[in-house]
Amino acid sequence: MRLLLVEDDDHVAAALSAILARHGFRVTHARSGEEALQALLPADAPPHVSPYGVILLDLGLPDQDGYEVCGKIRKRTSTPVIMVTARGDVRSRIHGLNMGADDYVVKPYDTGELLARIHAVARRTGPAPEEAGGPGSGNGATAPALVRLGPVSIELPTRRVSVHGKDVQLTRKEFDLLALLAQRPGVVFRREQIISEVWRTSWEGTGRTLEVHVASLRSKLGMPALIETVRGVGYRLVTPAAP
Incomplete structure (x- = not known):
């Protein structure tokens, strides 16, 4: 599964990317909200089609607030978003979910729990586009009996x-x-x-x-x-x- 990691701290991103890669994910790292939005839907991509299965979104970004980025993501794609942030108060969690996040994880977190949450949101929303239409499959194809x-x-x-x-x-x-x-x-x-x-x-x-x-x-x-x-x-x- 391809995963978009939106995190402005390079050290945090490098450590988490290494862990995710060991568990089979292909990670793209975006350091800002604008970089994330550009990576999410490249200019040549069909409307509302994202190449990613899940987005991990930090809230403390240098160019714009993560809540704002989440709102923009929701207008472009239904790709599941997990907010990963140090803001652990109930009000922040509720606001994140209301802005369209599928889940909310507070730093510091257990890596096993984060992986489980990634798989959980991916299951609820179905396979990523690259997984849903492999060679020989068409739109609406079902698993063989x-x-x-x-x-x-x-x-x-x-x-x-x-x-x-x-x-x-x-x-x-x-x-x-x-x-x-x-x-x-x-x-x-x-x-x-x-x-x-x-x-x-x-x-x-x-x-x-x-x-x-x-x-x-x-x-x-x-x-x-x-x-x-x-x-x-x-x-x-x-x-x-x-x-």
Whole structure:
């Protein structure tokens, strides 16, 4: 997912950008409100179409107030905005939400919580434009009902999985995990993202559960190499080579 970070402090922006990059985000850094608005909708972009999945917006910008920037963003695009600021009083939060922010995070914040909030607003608003229309997809395209990965077949409507034509019995969470990874074979899903999507909770205390479910899937499918562990990041589904 592409993410626009609007932050005037270069040190803060560099540290946060590095963390976000490690979790799979492609970050564009804007140091002012005007720079953010120019990055949000380039001159050659279609009206109201933003290349970003989420915007992290600081309020203390050098050229204009962050609330004002949020209002301008809302007139141009529906891209979700998370205000990230040291202004923690209730009045400031209410004003930010009334100006069109989708969420409000107070500095200093826990990085895990910020990541969870990014995924939450992204889920509510749907995939970013670049993710919604990949190669071969058109406007309004829906996810396929059947996913084939070599000998593995995943029937999403019936929640049926088979390997070489033989049904494999999976638990509800095992199927949800496999279906999530199968959405984009070869793409690394972060542990935090998987926990958020499949278990609808935060990462804390759930990491071991994820590892157990991955091990169980590998065993039941009889294909240990199908789900690859990306050390320090998460997991991805490896498309089996053609025989």
